[in-house]
Amino acid sequence: MTNRFHGMDNKDQCKKDLLNGTCSSLSNAGNQFLDNCSELLVLDARDCANESAVVTVRTIQDVVSKTKRLYIASQSRDGDLEDFFMHENQPWPPSLAVNGKLRLPTKKSELLQHLETEGQPEPPTYFDVKVFDGAAIVHALSSNHAFTFDDYGDKVFLPWTRQQLQNSNRIDIVWDTYRTDSLKQSTGEKRGKGVRRKVGGQTKIPGNFPDFLKDPVNKEELFNFLTTKVSTHDYSDCIRRVFCMLTSTQPMSICDHEEADSKMCIHIDDALKKGSRAILVRTVDTDVIVILVGIFCNLIACYPGTCIWVAFGMGKHFQYFNINTICHNLGEDKSRGLPVFHAFTGSDTTSQFFGKAKHSAWETWNSFPAVTEAFLFMAHHPFKSLGVNSSQFQLLEEFTCHLYDKTSTLRSVTKLRQDLFSRKARTMDNIPPTQDALLQHSNRSIYQASIWTTSLQPQQNAPSPEDFGWTKTGSTWTPVWTILPEASKACRELLKCGCKKLPFCSGNCKCCSAVHWNLFVI
Known part of the structure; x- marks a missing residue:
């Protein structure tokens, strides 16, 4: 018992020391809360916050204050609280x-932890077809040893395609299509915007290649450039086939898809129609796995014996997912419903x-x-x-x-x-x-x-x-x-009074008293 109480005393003492230290620091810096400065300050360093942070804090203060006063007004004046919370x-x-x-x-890939892979076999060493998200490959390949874009294409990208053909009959490289009115523009804004540089064979590769790839025009020009490199490269020593395209052209049907995520499914379907059954998809996007799980029941019904693997992630986070195993563990209904769940x-x-x-x-x-x-x-x-x-x-x-x-x-x-x-x-x-x-x-x-x-x-x-x-x-x-409308704009309609002298309220009305007591805010 003594030791336990002694432990409690130590905890109390630590709390007191922490409080005394905080008070001492505030005292040494002066009482910041008495400062009439209009700027937003960091308490200990007195650094001024930037304008965006100030606007955010002021907005939060205004919203919290307004919500509390509206809620109080609604209660004090017999308001319809259910209507209040509809806004x-x-x-x-x-x-x-x-x-x-x-x-x-913040982390879409967290979903993959719940896609059970229990009973998943080892991936095969050879695939009929490999389908690649081209943008993910470009991000993954190092540009350190390339001085120009020609160097990147000839010494980095083309050798990589030949390496992939060593254990596959066919490789498909699929690119995104970049549209000015894309819904994904908000995602692009989150990732930032890179410096624009015109892509050309003798153009020097920018030092910050990842930053260069943030610009959609840069990416579109680079992907066109690499597509041309592949289409004009001599693969005569290979009996295998390479498809590298910005849009799905022959032998695939012309498609109107914007993202490589869904375009890859057109390539998979084409390969299955031609007799392939062992498919590898290379991506770093959780959405691709979700899409494949959602459509797998349709594929297996049309092409029995289909086996789809996904090589996902980079570095220490790299792992294989077998779509067959995931769908078996989830069941058909949950597999088909997964894309809707993910979007919602x-x-x-x-x-x-x-x-x-x-x-x-x-x-x-x-x-x-x-x-x-x-x-x-x-x-x-x-x-x-x-x-x-x-x-x-x-x-x-x-x-x-x-x-x-x-x-x-x-x-x-x-x-x-x-x-x-x-x-x-x-x-x-x-x-x-x-x-x-x-x-x-x-x-x-x-x-x-x-x-x-x-x-x-x-x-x-x-x-x-x-x-x-x-x-x-x-x-x-x-x-x-x-x-x-917002609650503040709908408030006069939500908070009811018993006045009969419409459209004006009498002096004793709750509406007027609420205004008088500054409970009502517009």
């Missing part, structure tokens, strides 16, 4: 957005719910398997948007409620928002989005998932994203977060 408290839902932009997933829980063009990574989402799917019905419907009915009263959206809404509170029996995000905010004191970014914001997110997810689930169709003929939670500003697509 976001700012132009974009903090659970889905960061400063008006998509809240992109966060991808390059859809938001991840704040604080809800792939691990949390996967556990929720396991605990609420009923949502699989909605995932399957969206997989089988591509580019079909949902309405708020559809049974599929109601399942997605209930799934979202389970994602935010596993113990809750509520099926409405509106009621759950009210419960988590008022009873459990959750912050606004830690409660689910409003029902309308969730509907817009669901339709954005449908659009992305539909592109993945129709990967075997050369002509996807995808409709405009405008019908799926997007709006176009110039050549850029931006999310439609919600069609309902």
